[in-house]
Amino acid sequence: MSGAKIRWGIFGSGSIAQQFAWDMRFSRTSLLSGIASRSMENAKRLADVHPGAKVFANYEELATSDAVDAIYVATPNALHKEHCLIAIAAGKAVLCEKPFATNSSDAREIVAAAKAANVFCMEAMWTRFLPMLAKARCQIRSGELGEIAHLNATLGFARAERQGDPITDPALGGGALNDLGCYGLSIAEYLLGPFEVVGGDLQRSESSSIRTASISLRHNTKGEPSPLSAITVSHATQLENTLTIAGTKARLSLSAPFIQAREVNFSSVTFSNFAKSPSSLKSRFASSYSGQKLKKAIRTVFPPSRAFSASFRGGGLQFEIDEVARCLTGELVESDIMPLRTTISIIEELERIDNFRK
Numbered sequence: 001m002s003g004a005k006i007r008w009g010i011f012g013s014g015s016i017a018q019q020f021a022w023d024m025r026f027s028r029t030s031l032l033s034g035i036a037s038r039s040m041e042n043a044k045r046l047a048d049v050h051p052g053a054k055v056f057a058n059y060e061e062l063a064t065s066d067a068v069d070a071i072y073v074a075t076p077n078a079l080h081k082e083h084c085l086i087a088i089a090a091g092k093a094v095l096c097e098k099p100f101a102t103n104s105s106d107a108r109e110i111v112a113a114a115k116a117a118n119v120f121c122m123e124a125m126w127t128r129f130l131p132m133l134a135k136a137r138c139q140i141r142s143g144e145l146g147e148i149a150h151l152n153a154t155l156g157f158a159r160a161e162r163q164g165d166p167i168t169d170p171a172l173g174g175g176a177l178n179d180l181g182c183y184g185l186s187i188a189e190y191l192l193g194p195f196e197v198v199g200g201d202l203q204r205s206e207s208s209s210i211r212t213a214s215i216s217l218r219h220n221t222k223g224e225p226s227p228l229s230a231i232t233v234s235h236a237t238q239l240e241n242t243l244t245i246a247g248t249k250a251r252l253s254l255s256a257p258f259i260q261a262r263e264v265n266f267s268s269v270t271f272s273n274f275a276k277s278p279s280s281l282k283s284r285f286a287s288s289y290s291g292q293k294l295k296k297a298i299r300t301v302f303p304p305s306r307a308f309s310a311s312f313r314g315g316g317l318q319f320e321i322d323e324v325a326r327c328l329t330g331e332l333v334e335s336d337i338m339p340l341r342t343t344i345s346i347i348e349e350l351e352r353i354d355n356f357r358k
Helices: 015-026 040-048 061-062 077-089 104-117 132-144 176-192 281-287 291-302 319-329 342-355
Strands: 006-011 030-036 070-073 093-097 121-124 148-154 195-204 210-219 228-234 243-247 250-254 263-268 304-310
Touching: 006 015, 006 077, 006 176, 006 319, 015 030, 015 040, 015 319, 030 040, 030 061, 070 077, 077 093, 093 104, 093 210, 093 319, 104 121, 104 132, 104 342, 121 319, 121 342, 132 176, 132 243, 132 250, 132 263, 132 304, 148 176, 176 195, 176 210, 176 228, 176 243, 176 342, 195 342, 263 319, 319 342
Parallel strands: 006 030, 006 070, 070 093, 093 121, 148 228
Antiparallel strands: 148 243, 195 210, 210 228, 243 250, 250 263, 263 304
């Protein structure tokens, strides 16, 4: 594909479709060309605030239009497979909102169709493409944190359960595990590598919607102790929504909500030395007025923590939009940042977790 801007069509007109359309304004590579929705009224309302976007009568008409190069699937989770296949059959690149599918069988079917048609396909795990996630991953891989011991992530937004709500209704692929758990598992895999689920528990409502989930992971690293991850997600309450990675040299924390992080805090780790005698000259000096003053001066010159920030306009979805454009310009059918095999493996793990307490 040439250097011309990628022309996007959107399936759906809900809140995430609206955010995607808004953030495209901040993309360097793309423009919004078309919208299709179950509600023509909602599609027209969205098009009204995005001049140049045409409203199509249905998904098939949009997918087969020569006016679009790529389709963003922003419909309810339970419809992702059907709508991805419509776009793929039309030969259009696909970016499918997370979770990519409600089960691994559907995910594998979408991937197989994309590979057979030789078209680009990717899960819209937009957090992976934020500048601060790239910064965090670089610091981890460079060894600045030392050997990684633990990752802790919490993600919870209080949302009342309602039948027909695609976010909470399990019949529509809703629930905290699908809605939020996929973030935790995907980002843990991105930062620390492949994992296995070693424990966890779920809290379900009377309708079987997963309201809260706690998950324990062990990462499959070689040549060092395997890092552990603890991930908690919830629709039942508001959590801190932070992510922290702790190593033997330093600890790294992403600002809340970490799925939209604009800042990373990097702080050193100091091990206690119990071999020192409290009465030693060095210990006495360290606890003295002069010693405390020297310590304060050293920390002023060499602070034990420092922050890195990367502000951006909008909600941050423009970075995944630009990643799709990068891949299409390079004639790639898959992103190496969000590969399809990883999407499938994470959905498989979500299925195993979903079986807790059934």
